[in-house]
Amino acid sequence: MPFALKGQEIPKYYDNPVLSGFNPDPSICRVNDDYYMVTSSFIWYPGIPIYHSKDLVNWEVIGHAIDRPDMIDMNGLNDNDGIWAVTIRYHNGIFYLITTAHKNGEHFYITATDPKEPWSAPVWLKDTAGIDPSLFWDDDGRCYYTGNFWDFKKS
Numbered sequence: 001m002p003f004a005l006k007g008q009e010i011p012k013y014y015d016n017p018v019l020s021g022f023n024p025d026p027s028i029c030r031v032n033d034d035y036y037m038v039t040s041s042f043i044w045y046p047g048i049p050i051y052h053s054k055d056l057v058n059w060e061v062i063g064h065a066i067d068r069p070d071m072i073d074m075n076g077l078n079d080n081d082g083i084w085a086v087t088i089r090y091h092n093g094i095f096y097l098i099t100t101a102h103k104n105g106e107h108f109y110i111t112a113t114d115p116k117e118p119w120s121a122p123v124w125l126k127d128t129a130g131i132d133p134s135l136f137w138d139d140d141g142r143c144y145y146t147g148n149f150w151d152f153k154k155s
Contacts, residue, residue, distance in 0.1 A: 018037075018056065018057075018059070019037065019039075019051065019059050023039040023049070024039055024040045025039055025040040025084065025085040025086065025132075026038070026039050027039075027085075027086055027087045027088045028056075028088070029088045029089055029090050029095075031090045033054060034052060034053075034054065035052070035053045035054070035056055036050060036051065036052055036088055036090075036095070036115055037050075037051040037052075037053070037059065037088070038050055038051070038065065038086045038087075038088045038097060039051075039086065040083055040084050040085055040086060040099075041064075041066070041082070041083045041086075042079055042080060042081065042082040042083055042084070043074040043077045043078070043079055043081060043082035043083075044082075045066065045069070045074065046064035046066055046067045047064060047065065047066030047067075047072070047074075047082070047083050048064055048065035048066050048083060048086050048097060048099070049061055049063075049064055050062050050063045050064065050065060050088075050115050050116075052115070062115060062116045063115065063116050063117075065086075065097050065110055065112075065115075065119045066083070066119075067118065067119075068118070070121075071110075071119075071121060071122055072101060072104060072108075072122060073104065074104065077103055077104060078103075081102045081103040081104065082101065082102060082103070082104060083099050083100070083101060083102075084099065084100040084101075084102050084131060084132070085099065085100060085131060085132040085133075086098070086099040087099070087132075087133060087134045087135065089134070089135045091135075091137050091143075093113060094111050094112070094113055095111065095112050095113070095114075095115050096109055096110075096111055096135055097109060097110050097111075097119065098133045098134065098135055098145075099133065100130075100131045100132065100133060101122075102131075106124065106125065106126075106128060107124070107125045107128045107133050107145075107147075108122035108123055108124045108125060109122070109123050109125070109135070110122055110123070125145065128145055128147060129147060129149055130147030130148045130149045131147065131148050132147060132148045133145060133146065133147040134146045134147070
């Protein structure tokens with residue numbers, strides 16, 4: 001049975017996928033009554049589109065996380081390289097994006113207190129294997145990196 005958002009009716013019909021067009025590998029997080037979604041952008045600039053929704057049906061682009069040329073250099077990469085499977089998380093008032101930068105430095109994360117504002121410079125993670133990274137905060141406040149094992153350096 002579908003769920004209803006507080007005070008809202010369930011649409012009888014809605015599109016699937018949630019967001020059509022070139023929006024691969026979506027990741028969504030909820031902050032209060034707002035939903036934020038990011039998708040892979042590969043080598044396209046500006047990169048990592050950020051979407052906002054109140055109902056998980058209607059989405060609006062509110063910005064791009066990679067919006068300054070000095071953040072990451074995609075020159076010389078094939079169109080299937082670059083930013084893969086971005087994950088969005090929210091913890092203690094800060095938004096986090098973590099992703100694989102295939103053939104361009106492995107993994108990095110960036111942060112912002114408002115997803116519509118400029119994001120931080122990338123923090124590159126060393127010796128993190130795999131693809132499709134995510135972040136998890138334990139009850140004691142420690143943050144953990146998780147990923148799907150795949151040695152993409154050999155691909």
